[in-house]
Amino acid sequence: MATLSLRNLQKSYGRTAVIHGVSIDVADGEFIVIVGPSGCGKSTLLRMVAGLEAITAGDLFIGADRVNDREPMDRNIAMVFQNYALYPHMSVAENMGYALRIAGKPKAEIAARVAEAARMLQLEPYLARKPRELSGGQRQRVAMGRAIVRDPSVFLFDEPLSNLDAKLRVQMRLEIKGLQRKLGVTALYVTHDQVEAMTLADRMIVMNAGVAEQIGTPLEVYERPATVFAAQFIGSPAMNMLDGTGEGRQVRLANGVAVPVAVEAQGPVKLGLRPEHLTRDETGPLTMQLRMAEPLGANTLVHGTMEGVPGDVVASLPGVHREDDLPSVIRFSIPPEATHVFDAATERRI
Amino acid sequence: MDKRVTFKGLWLPLLLVAPQAVVTAVFFFYPAGQAIWQSLFIPDPFGLSMQFVGLGNFEYLLGNSYYRASFVTTAIFSVSVTLLSMGIALYLAVLADRLIKGSGTYRTLLIWPYAVAPAVAGVLWMFMFNTRIGVVSWYLGQLGYDWNHVLNGGEAMGLVVVASAWGRISYNFLFFLAGLQAIPKSVIEAAAIDGARFWTRFRTIVWPLLSPTTFFLLVVNVVYAFFETFGVIHTITAGGPQQSTTILVYKVYADGFVGQDLGSSAAQSVILLLVVGLLTVIQFKYIERKVHY
Numbered sequence A: 001m002a003t004l005s006l007r008n009l010q011k012s013y014g015r016t017a018v019i020h021g022v023s024i025d026v027a028d029g030e031f032i033v034i035v036g037p038s039g040c041g042k043s044t045l046l047r048m049v050a051g052l053e054a055i056t057a058g059d060l061f062i063g064a065d066r067v068n069d070r071e072p073m074d075r076n077i078a079m080v081f082q083n084y085a086l087y088p089h090m091s092v093a094e095n096m097g098y099a100l101r102i103a104g105k106p107k108a109e110i111a112a113r114v115a116e117a118a119r120m121l122q123l124e125p126y127l128a129r130k131p132r133e134l135s136g137g138q139r140q141r142v143a144m145g146r147a148i149v150r151d152p153s154v155f156l157f158d159e160p161l162s163n164l165d166a167k168l169r170v171q172m173r174l175e176i177k178g179l180q181r182k183l184g185v186t187a188l189y190v191t192h193d194q195v196e197a198m199t200l201a202d203r204m205i206v207m208n209a210g211v212a213e214q215i216g217t218p219l220e221v222y223e224r225p226a227t228v229f230a231a232q233f234i235g236s237p238a239m240n241m242l243d244g245t246g247e248g249r250q251v252r253l254a255n256g257v258a259v260p261v262a263v264e265a266q267g268p269v270k271l272g273l274r275p276e277h278l279t280r281d282e283t284g285p286l287t288m289q290l291r292m293a294e295p296l297g298a299n300t301l302v303h304g305t306m307e308g309v310p311g312d313v314v315a316s317l318p319g320v321h322r323e324d325d326l327p328s329v330i331r332f333s334i335p336p337e338a339t340h341v342f343d344a345a346t347e348r349r350i
Numbered sequence B: 001m002d003k004r005v006t007f008k009g010l011w012l013p014l015l016l017v018a019p020q021a022v023v024t025a026v027f028f029f030y031p032a033g034q035a036i037w038q039s040l041f042i043p044d045p046f047g048l049s050m051q052f053v054g055l056g057n058f059e060y061l062l063g064n065s066y067y068r069a070s071f072v073t074t075a076i077f078s079v080s081v082t083l084l085s086m087g088i089a090l091y092l093a094v095l096a097d098r099l100i101k102g103s104g105t106y107r108t109l110l111i112w113p114y115a116v117a118p119a120v121a122g123v124l125w126m127f128m129f130n131t132r133i134g135v136v137s138w139y140l141g142q143l144g145y146d147w148n149h150v151l152n153g154g155e156a157m158g159l160v161v162v163a164s165a166w167g168r169i170s171y172n173f174l175f176f177l178a179g180l181q182a183i184p185k186s187v188i189e190a191a192a193i194d195g196a197r198f199w200t201r202f203r204t205i206v207w208p209l210l211s212p213t214t215f216f217l218l219v220v221n222v223v224y225a226f227f228e229t230f231g232v233i234h235t236i237t238a239g240g241p242q243q244s245t246t247i248l249v250y251k252v253y254a255d256g257f258v259g260q261d262l263g264s265s266a267a268q269s270v271i272l273l274l275v276v277g278l279l280t281v282i283q284f285k286y287i288e289r290k291v292h293y
């Protein structure tokens, strides 16, 4: 158990910069999720913490120690890989006990710690099996067990659930969270799935093209996204983003409609409206030409366009609505405090 | 997964296997049959008639101290060639595997010896170690070592071992490199995080995962050392001095073509046939099962 500090970490491959300086102070026992689209540098950042990639610039602290130049084995971290990376020629028990065996721990202690981890992960019936005789979920558990047995300061996860089917993913997600809470180990978890990020994170780092766009709790990021990217990446369906012009406490869209907002805005802006915050209102300022309705059970997604405004608009209406029962033009309003206004040039929140 | 292609009718499949069947029949079954047949006879000194002796040729061979010595020579030779060529190839493959980028260049450079015919390789090494004009023997002379593989049996053996192993390194290297690159990088990284340094990782992860490749190469190299090193030995030592490099295959040639003892030579061929059959059985039995993890 330890704190973890990233101070302006940077990574370049030759002259290509991949990570442009990421900083965060992670508290002891905190669960941090690094979320972002494929290729944004999540794995690279994690591997820098693990010691599998050299750090080009910046400082990395685990506890009080600067560990930039330490080998992976000397950082007291454990990592769970996307493909599990189990040792294929060893049994489940040997896989989990490998690190202890290398460290020269007595056989009895190894057996006890492996048994303890196996019990926690319900792996007891499988200890003698080889990885190829296990299902995806069980392999995942063995990888977790291998990490737990070592009793590390920091857990690192690189998309550990992306090879599992949807149902198992939800189950393992809950297990990982439960386990991390119980053990109280600091965790760094990489995913491209914003639902995983929202549900697992104490705080998340929203990454885009090697830059940390925003660092905050899931609710902070959802309620006050710092950038256009963070706004559109977190939340499902994605936030509507409309071009407009700031006129004090309102934003005028391309079709001349004025939408009241909660901040002072001047000049070219982007107006962000979450689909779930658009409410049907016969007197509302926004009009949508309905193109399609998708009833999901608890709510219905309605897709359409606003006349004179480029791009599609999505709204999420509570309850079930069949396409035929909806009017061809739907009017919406949105409370000013639910709107998000971004500078059009910097794409930062106003 | 069953990826078998099924053909309708009989003619197309027969046509497709026909060339291979003909080649096998002409170059394997016919000579093998001839050898077995001839091993049962002793021809008279003028080659005019043959006398049936049953297993007499075999009895004579197994009681012959020269033949038994040749077995020992062959064992020493093949074990040395196999260990030397596989050891060096594995070392180079591990180095190349560590810098994946450069491995293309390594591969190209290291494949060259494989393209050199055994006899040419033999001539090459013979010139380098020639007792009068060879560069290496000259250097050894400067260092005060009097190299003479024409008279010294141990030196002769060393030379044919090195020359034979050299030609195999590239082949073994390619297989080892492919085997190493088939080990997922993340498995090695996981071991590194788990605290295993390079040598421990090699011993506990890489070597066991490489074992199918190693075993395959072991059999292939022993077969090579037994049968395909004829050219090297013929050009460098011609089996000498005093039979110190006469491996079984060379003795077949020496007794049959030089000594004109066709019956004994044929019996030796049959024994070799059994040896190669045994190796093949071992290879299939083990590669199918045991070595797989």
Ligand SMILES: Nc1ncnc2c1ncn2[C@@H]1O[C@H](COP(=O)(O)OP(=O)(O)O)[C@@H](O)[C@H]1O
Binding pocket: A013, A018, A036, A037, A038, A039, A040, A041, A042, A043, A044, A045
């Ligand atoms: N060894 C490398 N050499 C050059 N570029 C690399 C290397 N590894 C990763 N990259 C680049 O770094 C970027 C981030 O990769 P990665 O961290 O794997 O992304 P993510 O895990 O977010 O999908 C990608 O654009 C990738 O092409």
Ligand SMILES: [Mg+2]
Binding pocket: A042, A043, A044, A159
């Ligand atoms: Mg990745």
